[in-house]
Amino acid sequence: MPWQEIRVEEQRLLMIRDHEEGMSISELAEVYGVSRKTVYKWLERHDEQGFLGLQAQSRRPHRSPNQVTPEVEGAIIAARHKWGWGPGKLRVKLFQQDSRVPWPAVSTIAAVLKANGLVVSRRNRPRVPIQRPPYLAADGPNAVWNIDYKGWFRCGDGTRVDPLTISDGFSRYLLRCQHVEQTGYELTRAVFVATFQEFGLPGAIHSDNGTPFASVAPGGLSRLSIWFVKLGIVVERSRPACPQDNGRHERMHRTLKAATAKPPQATVRLQQQAFHAFQREYNEERPHEALDNKTPHSCYQASARCYPRRVPELEYGDDMETRVISQQGSLKWKGVRTFISEVFAYETLGIKVIDERWVELYFGPIRLGWLDGYRQTFSRRKPKALIAEEISVIV
Structure with missing residues (x-):
């Protein structure tokens, strides 16, 4: 019969006694439902340690081949204090500095940092699935630059830093x-x-x-x-x-x-x-x-597009008219001025005529909105009248 879950040490002791009374290894294996190799193992354990040898023992090796030496641990701690990086980057840097040292795995370096109080645990927060607009892919140097003002703070003397x-x-x-x-x-x-x-x-x-x-x-x-x-x-x-x-x-x-x-x-x-x-x-x-x-x-390598000495004017297609916005931010169309925005003062906008009433306004490739030539009003959203016309054409 196989080992029972309850008082398994006593089952092994009975096997030892049966062996002492003359039962062969093959008979013991058959009676107790274990392999001959297992019988030999427990006989050797009993000979070496007595009854204590029949108890379940830790499977932890006496010596780990991957155990971190004090020298390696010290180098990891020093690197952490110097750069403050995580275990992955630290392992790469340490290997670059001395490839002869058998640097431990990233998980072991992380354990060393944690054991020495060098890890600040982050609070787990629920992640929301990210849905991104169709941004341009950063598939090469200078394809996309990311810019921002990091949140301001004050120096020791109270001066604000942005x-x-x-x-x-x-x-x-x-x-x-x-x-x-x-x-x-x-x-x-x-x-x-x-x-x-x-x-x-x-x-x-x-x-x-x-x-x-x-x-x-x-x-x-x-x-x-x-x-x-x-x-x-x-x-x-x-x-x-x-x-x-x-x-x-x-x-x-x-x-x-x-x-x-x-x-x-x-x-x-x-x-x-x-x-x-x-x-x-x-x-x-x-x-x-x-x-x-x-x-x-x-x-990284610098861009092949050089900064021009003079900022070029925007160019528009042959299907567009152009108008220069006034200092006050208004556009003149059919003899009437309509306010757009002061930010476009003295800039040239492109005008794409849709019909005798509606025109689209552009700044370069960016559509700004629609101008109603009848009412002389500007709208950033597509007018309902135009939407209704498009629906009627589809139907």
Whole structure:
């Protein structure tokens, strides 16, 4: 019969006594329903340890071949204090520094960090499935840049710090991490001019819906994003209250905050130095899983599109008329002025005539809305009269 679950040690002891009384190994295996190998095992255990040898023993090996030595553990802890990275990035960095050392698995490094109190547990939160608009794919360097003003904070002397961050969506290369004294159009534009002059122009720029990147004007355009469009850059914006649409940039912000603002530096000058140090480490030393553990610096190259000395004027197709918006933000059509937005002052809009009543207004490739030539009113939403006409044609 096989071993019983209750008092199994006594079953083994009975087997030992039967063997001492002369039963063969084959007979014991048949009577107790176990293999000959198992009979030999318990006989040897009894000879070595007596009755204690018949009790269930831990399967933990006496010596683990993967046990971390004090030297390796110390190197892991030192690397954590130096860079503050997670176990995956630390293993890559340690291997790059000395490939002769048998560095343990990521899970073992994580256990070392946790055992030494170097892990802060995050609160588990329910995840909502993400549904993204059809943004352009960041399939190469400078295809899409991600931009944002990281949340402001104060230095030790009380001065407010507003870091403007610009990163490449493909390589994660951090192009700028710079404090800007005022987050309005002029100073923000100056940072982008310097960035464009150094790295060239991207295909698209992705931002949130805050100022100075967006506004409540038609098309969500601001003075800054109007400038982007005139430079031939596609403007993308996250959905309202959806930071996950710019997720990789937001994750970088968390790393930036942990490395440079906990706690903040004493002065703005020292804080900017901390930003520069973080930027160098993030680009040149920190490996990234999405890049096959390469650094952003090794995956980035400047754009072939150079920043022009003069911003070109927008061009429209032959099927469009054009009008220049007045300083007050109005457009003149059929002798009557209609207010559009002051943000387009002195800019040229494209006008696509639908019929004798309706026209569509464009700024470059962006449709701003519809103008009613009869009532001289502007609407950002498609007028119901036009929708009704389209439905009647389909029916």
